[in-house]
Amino acid sequence: MAKDTDPREEIVELRAQVAHHLHLYHELDAPEIPDADFDQLVHRLRALEDEHPALVAELNADRAGSASPGQQVGGAPSAAFAPVTHDVPMMSLDNAFDVDELRGWGERLERRLGDERTIDLWNIELKFDGLALSIRYEDGLLVRAATRGDGSTGEDVTHTVRTIADIPHRLPAGAPPVVEVRGEAYMRKSTFDALNDAQEAAGLKPYVNPRNAAAGSIRQKDAAVAAERGLSFWPYQLGRVDDGPELLRHSDTFTFLESLGFVVNDHHRIVSTLDDVVAFIREYERKRHDLDYEFDGVVVKVDELDMQRELGSTARAPRWAIAYKLPPEERATRLVDIPISIGTNGSATPYALLEPVFVGGVTVTNATLHNEDQVRAKDVRPGDMVIVRRAGDVIPEVVGPVLSERPAGSTAWEFPTECPMCSTALVRPDGEARHKCPNLDCPAQVRGRIEHFAQRSAMDIEFFGERTIDLLVTEGVISDVGDVFEFDLEVLRSFEGFGDTSIDNLRAALDRSRTRPLGKVIFGLAIPHVGSSNAALLAKAFGSLQSLSHATVEQIEAIDGLGTVIAESVVEWFSTDGAQAILAKLDSGGVRPVAPEVSTLEPTLSGKSVVVSGGLANYGRAEAKAAIVDRGGKAPGSVSKSTFALVVGNDPGASKVTKAEDLGIPILDEAGFETLLETGELPV
Ligand code: IVH
DSSP states (O other), rough: OOTTTTTHHHHHHHHHHHHHIIIIIISSSSOSHHHEEEEHHHEEEHHHHHHHHHHHHHOOOOOOOOOOGOOSSSSOOTTTEEEEEEESSOOEEEEEESSSHHHHHHHHHHHHHOOOOOOOEEEEEEEESSEEEEEEEEEEEEEEEEEESSEEEEEHHHHHHTTOOTSSSSSOOOOOSEHHHEEEEEEOOHHHHHHHHHHTTOOOOOOSSSHHHHHHHHSOOOOHHHHHHHHHHEEEEEEEESSOOOOOHHHHHHHHHHHHTTTOOOOOEEEEEHHHHHHHHHHHGGGGGTSSSEEEEEEEEBBHHHHHHOOOOOSSTTTTTEEEEEOEEEEEEEEEEOOEEEOOOOOOEEEEEEEEEEEEEEEEEEEEOHHHHHHHHOOOOOOEEEEEESSSSSSSSEEOOOOOOTTOOOOOOOSBBBBBBOOBBBBBOTSSSSSEEEOOOHHHHHHHHHHHHTTTTOOOOOOEEEHHHHHHHTTTTSSGGTTTTSSOGGGGGGSSOOOHHHHHHHHHHHHHHHOOOOOOOHHHTOOOOOOHHHHHHHHHOOHHHHHTTTOHHHHHHHTTTTOHHHHHHHHHHHHHHHHHHHHHHHHTTTOBBBBOOOOOOOOOTTTBBBBEESSSSOOOOOHHHHHHHHHHHHHOSSTTTTEEEEEOBBBBOHHEEEHHHHHHHHHHOHHHHHHHHSSSSSSO
């Protein structure tokens, strides 16, 4: 992202991206970008958030107190398993991507300890790529096992964890009355290969990688399925321990874990300098493929537990540990061709069709090349040997050609002139990196728009998946999203695989979707630049599709959080005949979007930002914020020069009061707050 972008916009955008990928990774076990890319997003977000604490406080207040995903540990716990609150939070780890970052971390720790104290015992171990678990024993018996979840609440997966042979069900006599063992459930590479052979033989989809297979197996409802998968476990940490032995060093933890009957991974070491740590890292970079399980980094921990306690933790991670991430893995293979795929909005994306290559734990056959400029910059050509890179993750990347092996007489690749789906001439709008197929009726686009409309976060139409949509579009039954609620379902009878049940199911699903929230419907229309949060803002501001369709650029721009690009895009979209026809069809198809509740209070605080600090007698924290927001104001968590007033109750934050005084911002008590709410003016 360019350096000169607005930090607020960049933080908002990064938060949305990080939240999206966290959801895919932790809750759906289906990541769509490489871990290394995800880590970079989080890295950038944290750096920006560290640089702009006031913005962070304000944004957090706008999101009614929810934390940035950059500060979040993992995914939200799924509703499918019972929640388990961790007595001791399960923290995440900060990352170092190179040796300089690692050394910088070491120096910061020593500075923090002060008095020129040095750290002379570093514990180094592998960072296993699996699913973190906390396993609780009471009176020697395994009573509960939980995933990490969001760090404070995980999911109860006791039933599947009991099937892991490495995890004892009973601890030896003399074990403490309560012990929580933490570690990583994983699948051995050999087990994974056998599992995928079996999947393939049964005509089922293979698993992407051992991590996903392990996570998917743990999060099975049926323990028997997990048992068949043959999972393994490496312990590396303790959670709550009551009346345990006195441990002085992290390495004592390993000895203790062994005494409880756990097998601790062999590849750990205690060294006295960061130079030795770097040597260990180099050694394991080389050994990466020699072990029968995947690791994606090396975890460095301060060994002395007293020192760990002294160094403490931030909200998400201990200061005394860091994960050194191994660089993504690379392999060479043949680039067979560079075909073009056409997306929902007509974007034409070149991708690499590769001779299958095993890299980063999976067999890769294609990789995106993004756009014309990227292909040109890399100068990759069909027939080239190319380097493919992939970290422990899903989307691989083509790094570049192996020039020494380039076939004689090869010529640079040219972007095709026609859409592969509908033969319309492709265009590349001025100033944009992407080519587009301008034909709105291109079957790829029609299908894409309808799939977008039907997806869970939009109209949420069950039983209306890719195959059904593809059939209906190909047969010319539906050609835009307006047709979805209007077509005669009976036509499905003529297609293979459709009968009474599937038609009834779809009919009922369509019925349920007729009353979706307005914001979801607007999102479903696939208006360029209108993602789900912008759609929610539009729904709140306009209350109906009809009134949104008559909105002007000025009206939309005036909405807090929306800018000119979005405003113009919305107005342009609704200005076409096609859009009007869609609205008419949705209406006659019985779609009745449900408008969000709108505040009926006078917008006395419109455009004003009011900070509340300390306890008020008549308003809880959330209530005070709601009272401001419902009157059109903003209720950020910190004082800045744009603050209109600071309201103080019992025990207000001293720094807020000082800052308000410094900036000359009015400070009100609760009575003053009530006047402000009512009149929008400061009390006299
Ligand atoms: S220690 C409070 N040690 O990495 C520190 N974590 O990115 C807790 N992980 O949640 C973590 N191998 O799932 C630790 N040897 C290791 C690890 C390890 C893998 C995972 C674990 C953790 C995540 C943080």
